[in-house]
Amino acid sequence: MRKIKIWILYLVLSIIALIVAFPFIWLVITSLKTYPDIYHFPIIYWPSEVTWEHYGYVIRLDFLRYFLNSLVIGIGTAVLTIVIAALPSYAFGRLSFRGKRPLLLSILVCQMFPQVTFVIPFFVIFRRLGLINTHLGMMISYLPFTTPIGIWILRNFFQGIPGELEEAAMIDGCTPIQAFVRVIFPLAIPGIAAVAIYAFIFAWGELMFALSYLPSQEMQTIPAFLTLFVGQYQTRWGPLFAGSVIASLPPLIAFIFFQRQFISGLTGGAIKQ
Amino acid sequence: MWPLSESNVASYFKSLTQKPAFLFIIPYFLVLLLLIAYPLYTNFYQSFQTESGLSLENYKNLFKNPLFFKILGNTGIWVAASVGLQFVIGLGLALLLNQPLKGRAIFRGIILVLPWATPDIVAAVAWKWMYNDMYGVFNDILVRLGLINTYLPWLGQPNLAKLAVIIANVWKGFPISAMLYLAALQTVPKDLYEAGSIDGVSTWQKFRFITLPLISPFILTTVMLTVMWTINYFPLIFTMTGGGPANATDTLVTFAYRKAFRFMDFSGSAALSTFTFLVILVFAVVYTRYLLREEEK
Numbered sequence: 356m357r358k359i360k361i362w363i364l365y366l367v368l369s370i371i372a373l374i375v376a377f378p379f380i381w382l383v384i385t386s387l388k389t390y391p392d393i394y395h396f397p398i399i400y401w402p403s404e405v406t407w408e409h410y411g412y413v414i415r416l417d418f419l420r421y422f423l424n425s426l427v428i429g430i431g432t433a434v435l436t437i438v439i440a441a442l443p444s445y446a447f448g449r450l451s452f453r454g455k456r457p458l459l460l461s462i463l464v465c466q467m468f469p470q471v472t473f474v475i476p477f478f479v480i481f482r483r484l485g486l487i488n489t490h491l492g493m494m495i496s497y498l499p500f501t502t503p504i505g506i507w508i509l510r511n512f513f514q515g516i517p518g519e520l521e522e523a524a525m526i527d528g529c530t531p532i533q534a535f536v537r538v539i540f541p542l543a544i545p546g547i548a549a550v551a552i553y554a555f556i557f558a559w560g561e562l563m564f565a566l567s568y569l570p571s572q573e574m575q576t577i578p579a580f581l582t583l584f585v586g587q588y589q590t591r592w593g594p595l596f597a598g599s600v601i602a603s604l605p606p607l608i609a610f611i612f613f614q615r616q617f618i619s620g621l622t623g624g625a626i627k628q
Numbered sequence: 629m630w631p632l633s634e635s636n637v638a639s640y641f642k643s644l645t646q647k648p649a650f651l652f653i654i655p656y657f658l659v660l661l662l663l664i665a666y667p668l669y670t671n672f673y674q675s676f677q678t679e680s681g682l683s684l685e686n687y688k689n690l691f692k693n694p695l696f697f698k699i700l701g702n703t704g705i706w707v708a709a710s711v712g713l714q715f716v717i718g719l720g721l722a723l724l725l726n727q728p729l730k731g732r733a734i735f736r737g738i739i740l741v742l743p744w745a746t747p748d749i750v751a752a753v754a755w756k757w758m759y760n761d762m763y764g765v766f767n768d769i770l771v772r773l774g775l776i777n778t779y780l781p782w783l784g785q786p787n788l789a790k791l792a793v794i795i796a797n798v799w800k801g802f803p804i805s806a807m808l809y810l811a812a813l814q815t816v817p818k819d820l821y822e823a824g825s826i827d828g829v830s831t832w833q834k835f836r837f838i839t840l841p842l843i844s845p846f847i848l849t850t851v852m853l854t855v856m857w858t859i860n861y862f863p864l865i866f867t868m869t870g871g872g873p874a875n876a877t878d879t880l881v882t883f884a885y886r887k888a889f890r891f892m893d894f895s896g897s898a899a900l901s902t903f904t905f906l907v908i909l910v911f912a913v914v915y916t917r918y919l920l921r922e923e924e925k
Contacts, residue, residue: 364724364729365729368724372739378758396762443652446652460916464912466857469859469904471888472667476666476667480666532651560863561748562866577747596754599750603745609745
């Protein structure tokens with residue numbers, strides 16, 4: 356009886372996994388089809404011949420440059436987010452101070468602003484500061500969305516580290532800042548990895564700001580580049596899907612390697628009050 | 629602090645800077661002030677700006693526009709359906725994936741991570757192609773299963789398009805709900821279930837009387853966050869339908885974006901996004917008050 360139950364569970368989960376993975380599988384299959392296969396009626400599921408022509412096509416369109424642009428912006432956003440979030444999250448997790456509660460609530464409030472609210476103000480500010488068409492500007496524009504969540508996740512990690520550790524460090528003559536840098540920060544590495552991945556993925560896939568603040572082609576990110584293939588009346592599915600498959604690889608690889616830290620960091624961070 | 633004299637202020641700041649907490653908080657404070665409060669303030673200011681100075685003109689125009697109410701309704705349907713489905717599917721899958729099982733990590737990896745890690749625009753174009761009326765796999769599968777007789781124009785007909793973007797959004801969004809529910813389930817002490825088993829309680833009763841009451845605060849938080857995220861979620865609709873056909877899939881944020889960048893009506897767009905923020909604020913205030921009341925209990 357118990358065995359049968361387990362097999363039913365496996366069957367159900369397998370079917371669900373197939374349904375959930377299907378859009379992605381279909382994306383990969385389509386990217387390997389020739390145009391006659393893509394536009395075949397009725398549709399054919401398996402390509403009659405596998406082709407790499409769409410991948411070759413996007414790579415010839417300077418795809419590598421957009422890939423690097425996205426990489427620079429993604430890594431830059433992750434680094435800036437950690438640098439900015441580390442100290443406040445430590446204070447939120449560990450120290451008591453006046454105004455802690457309203458500041459903590461402000462993190463929830465930051466979830467409420469539509470991104471579209473920021474589009475024009477940032478445009479005006481960036482134009483004044485000469486940050487339009489720069490990667491630094493893009494990184495800065497993502498900070499209002501990545502830092503609050505980053506602080507929330509990290510705060511949870513710092514709360515889990517026993518307080519005796521920095522007390523011992525301070526007895527040994529460390530200042531609070533030294534105790535933080537030398538003793539506590541290294542222990543929070545899994546949480547830091549989770550925040551870095553969150554920030555990277557946010558920046559990697561972001562579309563609205565990338566379309567608005569990077570007017571020149573050679574600064575563009577992958578999502579903005581991909582929109583070039585989506586026309587109002589006609590879409591070029593082959594190169595679009597080849598580019599999409601490549602664009603999905605970095606976040607997927609990051610997840611495969613850091614899945615455990617990420618899920619524990621995010622879920623613990625988002626829920627504990 | 630009062631009366632305000634130079635030495636008073638100086639000693640106040642001195643006492644502040646001697647506390648490490650203050651130093652530690654500075655970076656967040658700067659982000660809050662420069663990158664969040666200031667842009668929001670300029671957006672708010674812009675929403676009152678008209679050719680003849682500051683007035684409520686932009687808001688009046690907004691409420692006079694019948695399209696606005698259509699879009700408000702669209703947003704309501706989009707949020708209610710997406711959040712409802714993500715709640716049911718997310719909680720169901722969290723329960724399934726919480727079962728002790730060999731190879732659970734693989735299932736978790738595919739079901740919880742894949743849709744979420746897929747970039748928004750990639751998810752949008754993948755679904756757009758699946759919904760294609762002639763060459764789309766969605767129609768083909770539904771016909772093969774006998775659920776429909778003829779191919780349907782999924783993104784071309786208003787009601788179908790609404791349904792189509794909601795399905796795609798549920799696919800993209802349910803993993804985060806499921807992850808949060810999974811974390812909530814792990815906070816339920818195992819001995820409660822064991823005690824239940826000894827008393828001969830059924831699986832449904834265990835769920836109803838042990839699991840559900842214990843995770844209900846987490847459910848509320850998750851639903852709340854999903855509501856906020858869904859109201860603000862932009863790239864999927866923007867890429868799949870651009871708000872069409874005939875504004876059937878336009879929500880507050882896609883409309884605000886097009887108002888600014890297609891029609892160059894920056895002040896109107898600012899008024900609309902301020903309105904959107906107020907809508908979310910209402911949810912947040914109700915939720916926060918509930919949280920505070922729960923904490924007092």
